[in-house]
Amino acid sequence: MRPPQPERGRLPLSVFGRSRMLTRSTYHRPLLARQGRRVALAILTAAVLPAVPAGAAGASTLVIEGAGDGHGVGMSQDGAYGFARHGWSYKQILAHYYTATTLGQAPPGAVIRVLVGSRVESVPLERYVRGVVSAEMPSGWPAAALQAQAVASRTYALTAHAGGSRFDVYSDTRSQVYLGSAAETPQTNAAVAATAGQVVLYRGAPVPTYFFADSGGMTEDIDNSFIGSPPERWLVGVVDPYDRGPSSSWRVSLSFASAASRLGDLVKGAFRGIEVLRRGFSPRIVSAEILGSGGNRVVDGPELASVLGLSSTWAYFSVRNGSTVTPEPDRSGYQAGKSSAPAPSAPAPVAVPGPSPRAAPPTGPQGGTESPGGQVVSPTTTGATGGAPAR
Numbered sequence: 001m002r003p004p005q006p007e008r009g010r011l012p013l014s015v016f017g018r019s020r021m022l023t024r025s026t027y028h029r030p031l032l033a034r035q036g037r038r039v040a041l042a043i044l045t046a047a048v049l050p051a052v053p054a055g056a057a058g059a060s061t062l063v064i065e066g067a068g069d070g071h072g073v074g075m076s077q078d079g080a081y082g083f084a085r086h087g088w089s090y091k092q093i094l095a096h097y098y099t100a101t102t103l104g105q106a107p108p109g110a111v112i113r114v115l116v117g118s119r120v121e122s123v124p125l126e127r128y129v130r131g132v133v134s135a136e137m138p139s140g141w142p143a144a145a146l147q148a149q150a151v152a153s154r155t156y157a158l159t160a161h162a163g164g165s166r167f168d169v170y171s172d173t174r175s176q177v178y179l180g181s182a183a184e185t186p187q188t189n190a191a192v193a194a195t196a197g198q199v200v201l202y203r204g205a206p207v208p209t210y211f212f213a214d215s216g217g218m219t220e221d222i223d224n225s226f227i228g229s230p231p232e233r234w235l236v237g238v239v240d241p242y243d244r245g246p247s248s249s250w251r252v253s254l255s256f257a258s259a260a261s262r263l264g265d266l267v268k269g270a271f272r273g274i275e276v277l278r279r280g281f282s283p284r285i286v287s288a289e290i291l292g293s294g295g296n297r298v299v300d301g302p303e304l305a306s307v308l309g310l311s312s313t314w315a316y317f318s319v320r321n322g323s324t325v326t327p328e329p330d331r332s333g334y335q336a337g338k339s340s341a342p343a344p345s346a347p348a349p350v351a352v353p354g355p356s357p358r359a360a361p362p363t364g365p366q367g368g369t370e371s372p373g374g375q376v377v378s379p380t381t382t383g384a385t386g387g388a389p390a391r
Contacts, residue, residue, distance in 0.1 A: 060256045062274070063325060064308070066315035067216025069247035071302070072284055073225045073235055074098065074210035075152055077137055080145045082242025090147035094200060097219065098209060098234045103151070104201040112157045113167040114178055120167045126192060128178060129154045134188040135177040146191035152209040155199040159208040202234045210235065214245040216282075216314050224280030225313065227300045237281030247311055253320070254308070262307050269294025274304070274317045279332040284313040 070076075075097040083093045095101065110125040123131070129150055133139075137149045153176055160169050169175035177183075199206045210222075222235040254262070260271035272291035277298070280286050285301030301313035317328040 061320040062254045062256060062259045063251070063318040063320050064253070064310065064315050065249075065251045065318070066310060066312060067247075067249050067283075068312040068314045069214040069216075069245070070212025070312060071210070071225050072212060072215060072218075072220035072237075072282065072312060072314070073222050074212065074219065075148065076213070076215035076219060076240050076243050077145075077149065077211060078214040078245030078248070079219075079240040079243035080148050081141050082240075082244060084142035084144035084148075086242055088144060090144045090151065090195065093144060093148040094151055096238060097211075098200050098202075098207075099236050099238065101200050101202050101207070101234050103198050104204070104206070105197045106154060106158060106199050106206075108197075110158060112169060113163070114169055114171050115163055115167045116171045116178075120163075123178075125154065125157065126196060128157060130189055130192050131178045131180045131183050132157075132176055133183075133192060134185045135179045135183040137188075139185040139187040143187070143191060143194070146188055147195050149211075150188075150192045150195045151198050151200060152211050154195075154197075155206050155209040156211075158199060159206050207232075207234060214247040215240040215243045216248050216312065217241070217243055218282035220280050220282050220284050224286050225284060225302065227286070227302060250311060252310070259308070262309065263290060264307065266290045266297050266299055266307065268292035268297055273319060273328050275329040276317070276332050279334050282314060283316070283332075283334045285315060285332075286313075 068076075075094070079097075080093050083096065084090075088096075091103065094103070106125060111122050112125055112128040114121050114123055114128065132153045133146060133150050136153065137146060139146070156176060157169055160175055162169055162175050169178070171178040200209050201207070218237055218240055220237045221231065222229050223231045224237075256271050260267050263271065267290055270293040272293060275289045275291055275296075276285055277288055278286040285304060287298060287300055288304055290297045290299060290304075305311075305313045305315065316330070316334075318325050319328060320326075
């Protein structure tokens with residue numbers, strides 16, 4: 001899956017009395033679960049980065065430990081699943097991930113222009129959302145998670161403008177997946193009906209509701225993940241205690257030769273390693289330095305994760321020489337190897353929570369299983385922003 005290209009054009013969203021924001025893809029998982037099936041991590045092993053032969057005496061190996069799947073901005077689908085399992089309503093889930101927002105109603109008769117192949121289809125909003133929800137989230141998940149997905153997908157469709165004046169959204173992962181009536185199930189249709197017309201508002205206006213697959217235990221501020229975007233009050237990092245999906249932790253290994261090949265022109269001379277310069281609210285990388293014999297080059301976290309084929313920018317680097325593993329320099333102040341935010345012992349609240357508190361971030365990934373390759377994209381937004389998919 002290639003990174004989405006910048007959207008072109010900006011037209012007035014007359015039904016809301018404000019201009020549409022430039023938005024990009026919300027989706028970063030290579031495979032979906034459809035019709036209620038959850039994709040196990042084992043299914044994705046074919047996409048795992050190649051293992052390094054154990055033999056190569058004297059050869060250095062870059063070991064990468066990380067957490068999460070996707071850009072980390074907005075709603076984590078695995079986290080929404082966890083909250084729903086712990087009794088949270090869809091309103092509580094949305095309020096947690098989209099800080100300081102409320103719910104409102106979409107304009108009656110809204111139509112979404114969807115690019116399906118080479119053809120643009122005009123689809124009534126509610127029918128469009130029915131064709132999205134089970135393509136983005138397993139239909140067997142709890143009703144509250146499906147309802148949260150319905151509201152997020154509805155809001156994202158109304159605020160996206162991927163095709164300039166020609167269309168609003170792609171029918172694939174460049175926006176959010178739309179499969180039409182083929183994707184509909186009784187459970188997901190019930191979730192759409194239960195939230196009919198509801199959209200996420202910030203200060204009375206709808207905002208793009210970014211979402212993604214798995215947070216690893218924390219979400220991220222938009223300006224730390226979508227490099228170049230302004231800070232947005234409703235898209236700030238929050239602790240995600242019930243996100244325990246198959247991508248909540250991962251580990252990959254690359255020979256220095258393989259890493260240098262992936263990094264390409266980012267390496268000056270011979271590849272020497274990677275030094276992290278800054279991390280965000282979560283341990284996601286904001287900037288890092290590629291160390292080379294001919295000098296160093298600074299890159300942002302999303303570019304680094306993309307060229308290395310990582311599932312997210314939440315990553316820590318070490319170098320293995322024989323049986324010795326040495327952490328790479330990290331100026332961010334975080335330390336790898338500690339667990340992400342634990343699930344709270346208190347029961348879920350009975351009232352819709354207000355803005356999510358900025359709890360102390362965890363200090364490292366959970367570590368563990370090999371991860372499928374993924375890509376992290378850096379959307380650019382203008383003005384207000386905000387929504388993305390699941391396994």
